Amino acid sequence: MSELFVKICGLKTGHDVGAAVDAGADAVGFVFAPGSPRTVDAATARALAAGVPDSVLTVGVFRGQPVEEVRRFAEESGVRGVQLHGDEGPEFYEALRAGGRTLLRATAEHVKRCGEYGEDLLLLDAPDPGSGKPWNWGSAEFAAPEGRWLLAGGLTPGNVREAVATTGAWGVDVSSGVERERGVKDPALIRSFIEAARG
Numbered sequence: 454m455s456e457l458f459v460k461i462c463g464l465k466t467g468h469d470v471g472a473a474v475d476a477g478a479d480a481v482g483f484v485f486a487p488g489s490p491r492t493v494d495a496a497t498a499r500a501l502a503a504g505v506p507d508s509v510l511t512v513g514v515f516r517g518q519p520v521e522e523v524r525r526f527a528e529e530s531g532v533r534g535v536q537l538h539g540d541e542g543p544e545f546y547e548a549l550r551a552g553g554r555t556l557l558r559a560t561a562e563h564v565k566r567c568g569e570y571g572e573d574l575l576l577l578d579a580p581d582p583g584s585g586k587p588w589n590w591g592s593a594e595f596a597a598p599e600g601r602w603l604l605a606g607g608l609t610p611g612n613v614r615e616a617v618a619t620t621g622a623w624g625v626d627v628s629s630g631v632e633r634e635r636g637v638k639d640p641a642l643i644r645s646f647i648e649a650a651r652g
């Protein structure tokens with residue numbers, strides 16, 4: 454099996470981006486959804502993304518924003534991926550397809566397979582994204598979707614290995630679990646998370 458895909462989300466400083474990249478992250482996320490302690494503007498994300506090698510995917514994170522706004526933030530920041538947390542339908546993904554970016558669909562619903570809305574990657578998350586609250590991925594009712602999907606929601610260095618072993622996730626995404634306080638990342642936790650995730 455190939456190596457687990459790891460995305461570190463909600464980065465705000467060059468120091469934290471560097472820690473994620475050096476520790477082997479496959480993707481780094483910048484939150485463009487308003488109202489989060491992790492929200493950054495497009496210029497900040499552009500400056501942060503400039504230090505990221507091409508091998509690491511840069512992702513802009515949105516929730517319930519109009520497609521024009523998503524496109525504008527993506528273009529101004531230069532991110533190569535877009536992650537949508539709202540209730541956008543397939544037409545929204547279709548509208549973004551021409552931009553050539555990797556499209557991530559984040560949802561708290563039961564989904565059978567990645568790609569139903571035209572997304573490249575599926576992210577199964579808690580209903581309140583970025584809250585650090587886990588959901589019932591360990592329950593008997595949970596059925597993993599087909600294809601490339603990432604597990605998110607309440608993951609930490611302490612539970613990520615078990616979460617991957619239990620669900621068979623293709624990748625993982627974390628924000629709160631690598632923070633020393635809400636909205637403030639901890640490079641040591643980022644390193645521990647990535648090591649633990651890959652076992």
Ligand SMILES: O=C(O)c1ccccc1NCC(=O)[C@H](O)[C@H](O)COP(=O)(O)O
Nearest residue numbers: 462486489582583585606607627628629
């Ligand atoms: O981080 C936020 O505040 C946020 C706000 C609005 C939409 C999405 C947001 N974050 C997404 C993520 O950080 C991750 O995809 C994921 O939900 C991980 O969250 P966490 O439970 O904090 O590890």
